Amino acid sequence: MGTRIDGKKMAARTKADLAKRVELLKARGIQPGLGTILVGSDPGSVKYVAGKHADCAEIGVNSIKRELPENATFDQVVDAVRQLNADPACTGYIVQLPLPRGIDENAIIDLIDPKKDADGMHPYNLGELVLHARGDIATPLPCTPRGVIELLRAYDIDLDGKEVCVLGRGITIGRTIGLLLTRKAVNATVTLCHTGTKDVREHMRRADVIVAAMGVAGFVKPEDIKEGSILVDVGVSRVFDEESGRYKVKGDVDKACYEKALAYTPNPGGVGPMTRAMLLQNVVEMAERQL
Numbered sequence: 001m002g003t004r005i006d007g008k009k010m011a012a013r014t015k016a017d018l019a020k021r022v023e024l025l026k027a028r029g030i031q032p033g034l035g036t037i038l039v040g041s042d043p044g045s046v047k048y049v050a051g052k053h054a055d056c057a058e059i060g061v062n063s064i065k066r067e068l069p070e071n072a073t074f075d076q077v078v079d080a081v082r083q084l085n086a087d088p089a090c091t092g093y094i095v096q097l098p099l100p101r102g103i104d105e106n107a108i109i110d111l112i113d114p115k116k117d118a119d120g121m122h123p124y125n126l127g128e129l130v131l132h133a134r135g136d137i138a139t140p141l142p143c144t145p146r147g148v149i150e151l152l153r154a155y156d157i158d159l160d161g162k163e164v165c166v167l168g169r170g171i172t173i174g175r176t177i178g179l180l181l182t183r184k185a186v187n188a189t190v191t192l193c194h195t196g197t198k199d200v201r202e203h204m205r206r207a208d209v210i211v212a213a214m215g216v217a218g219f220v221k222p223e224d225i226k227e228g229s230i231l232v233d234v235g236v237s238r239v240f241d242e243e244s245g246r247y248k249v250k251g252d253v254d255k256a257c258y259e260k261a262l263a264y265t266p267n268p269g270g271v272g273p274m275t276r277a278m279l280l281q282n283v284v285e286m287a288e289r290q291l
Helices: 007-027 043-059 074-086 105-111 123-131 143-154 177-181 200-206 255-259 271-289
Strands: 033-039 062-068 092-095 163-167 189-193 209-212 230-233 237-241 246-250
Touching (some): 007 043, 007 143, 033 074, 043 271, 074 105, 092 105, 092 271, 163 177, 163 200
Parallel strands (some): 033 062, 033 092, 163 189, 163 209
């Protein structure tokens, strides 16, 4: 059985460090604040946003909430974005996705002040990541890809020269993680697979590391991976469990793969907690840049 990469434990360590940094900021007259814009009452989104504000309370970051009804118009969402752009108490913020049908998500993201882009998904910040393959980056980084790399680094997994197969081309991680993995500081080689890729399973069998972000429960099977590979499971599916009679969260990686892996992230309990921790890290770093 491979090493279980514990995202909850690493997120707790990260938050403990951030709490100390927040205290230092407060001592110098700076109070970090995380804002959220939530449109509608989707249960998953409501729970996720509540978790972010609970994290804020844990490390001493102020919470700023903007909640709009399901039938909010595009202009109402724009107004909420502009309010947080102008609010000096808001260090950084996120617009919780998905937005209701009919509202252009990309147009909303474009309106976020790049300096307050806590998710690191604004086109300006992604462009900075594309331009700077070497050296330090002074703009917010995408939370989920950053969380993956921090998790692997915490377990002394060196990605230099490794072949990484990424499954899925979603903007949250699939299209963005390659920007971080191919930076000089990480130095991995990345293959991005998607629905148009031929022989996906052959790509997986060659990979040293698989980052699965498709949202297809159990897609990665033991016969698809080589012995000693590293499995990063980011996909989330709600699957009905016959035994319990309830829906359960399942990842893209079949648990039977764990016996062949060198290391793996469980799902849930792996990348998810680190994504939330990286959101806080972005906000604290934004506040530190004010110094």
